[in-house]
Amino acid sequence: MSQSLKRLKVKLRIAVVQLNPRIGHVDQTLARINSIVSRIERYRPDIVVFPEFALSGYSFHSRSHIEPYLSQPTNGPAWDICQRISKRLSCITVMGYPEIVRESSQKAYNSAIVVNANGELVFNYRKAFLYYTEEEWGCSENPAGFQTFDLPFYQKACDSDGRLYDVSLKSAIGICMDLSPYKFQAPFYDFEFSSFHSEHSTELILFPMAWLHSISATRESKNPEQQKKEIAQSQQSLGFQSHGSQGEYQLDILLNDGTCIKESPSAVTCDLPDVQVKSAFSHPAEPDLTNVDYWILRFMPLLAYRQRKNWFSGGLLATVLKKFQEIRTTYMGASLEKPWSFEHKNTVAVMCNRCGVEDGTTVYAGSSSVFKFNGKYGNFEEELDSSNRSVEVLGSLGKGYEGVLLRDVEIEVLR
Template sequence: MKVACLQFNPQVGDFQGNVVKANTLLRDAEERGELQNLSWLLLPEMALTGYNFPNLAAITPFLEPTTAGPSTNWAREVAMRLKSHVTIGYPEIEPATSRRYNSTVTVSPTGEVLVNYRKSFLYYTDETWASEGPERFFRGQVNGLGEVAMGICMDINPHKFLAPWTAFEFANHCLQPTPVPLVAINMAWLTRLGPEEVAADPKGVDAETLAYWLERFYPLLKANADMPLTVIFANRCGTEGGVVYAGTSTVMRIEKGGSTKIFDILGQGEERLLLVDLKEPPKFAVTTGPPGQAPGQP
């Protein structure tokens, strides 16, 4: 299976500009022949609208009807062109109830909507306009991908930052009733670094963020699953309304006994496609220890 994360710097409220940027990055990769036999393309949380809307009034013009708005239409077009599954984040409004959600939609290579997942754990920014999804996280069979667990950014944190650190709600969801082989997280994850620090080293990995993500999947490391578990972190980069994003999109494999290896990883400021063939050996090994209590930033 060949998977890809499109890490880029969408700007809040600039839908057309974000589409142009995403299309340009994908077309460049296509011209290089990199997207042949792609199985799954993942984009960040709220990838084409931007994320950091200050309030409900600001985001209202960009809310999209359930699996029927411009983000879903873009995903359909790309999926059919690439003959690949596509998962993209978007701000959803449910027509029947007018409820609003921070969601992802997954479409098949034929353009069929397979999954519409609504974020379970809301970050402070989400709480100004969105409701928690009625179903906690997603896990199920996705035609063409197999059994998959999916979440959105804050989902991997303790609920509202009030639940016990060791509850590991999302990680334990990935283990029940048995370990799921493929996990994907679409993200708009912040960094503690300032914009000048990121700009000075755009290809550098945000090591603190990567370590935190690993900590939040500690139960998977200890599960001693018989089969390897693949985890995809599809993050964005750049700045938006005074906040800085961590980039560092990563595809990793957790092996029997908890050994963790990284297939590949992007830098904290890189705008490009992360391409990984899961049949190829990972590039890096990661040393992990017992979980701590470090604060996280979704």
């Protein structure tokens, strides 16, 4: 006899810590983490998320450059600080770090650990889709590809009578480039990461990142020298060091009990001529909305989209899905069973990006955000950005300051 499922509300308090770590300055980064954590301790978050390579810094250029920072999941500074935070706040802590496998292979990965309130390792995830920088130091791809794991929460689910239950959420880590098309070569509309998690009904997605701002000089830049100059100028005009702002915290706390704290460093906002504004780095206390919209677009399978019902009746979908040889059951969120396979489901995505500048060339976009995909409005929405009502942007930090975003989120799950 099949037991009927209960609809439960899960309430979680999520802290997103935005940092500007510098290579070679691990102790200073740890000190700033401690000062940020002491500011949020009293709010007792259930989860605290840190960026990709949160302590080590990101732009390593060779294996010998990164070697001193490589560690095993339960050994090294990331493990130590996560254990300490988890036990002190009685929370889950997630942090990106450079991993080494100390066996014959000596393989290195871009990884993230998930540590529970008892200070135990719940999961170690390795980045599956690598960015150019990882090629420079010989990073390996996650052989397991994208993954999910169960994350238990004690007495966090509530039924319609107000009874409380323990609940395990189907969870996942994504690390930065995991959200992009594979090697920037796969078709944009394959949406590999978000299709995988829509098909697996993942409820909680935690995303440590070192996502670049568009002012960065990359491999694709036409005039890197000119761009370096612009980057230096932008930091200077804001009164920042060449590596960006550190230790001036932005606090953005909005909780269901009415707590509302919004503190931003008083930024020098320089008025740039219109032509420059598009690519320039300014207004460090404001999120980069173009970037936030881009992340949302990459979650397309979880977004409401009116046109899907036409694909469903058109018959073309079966042909498209054949291309994926049965490893995929959806395309852009549509399946053969249902026009929108995510409909009526809920997922929270926590985007934890870093900020600051490395090498004078790489500027990070900050703008760390919490999104809730609510599984509604499937017959109405057409815009695949933050104006789409199926995504609730619960908050975003600015692009250029360290700090913390703290939000209460509520999702519905069937158990």
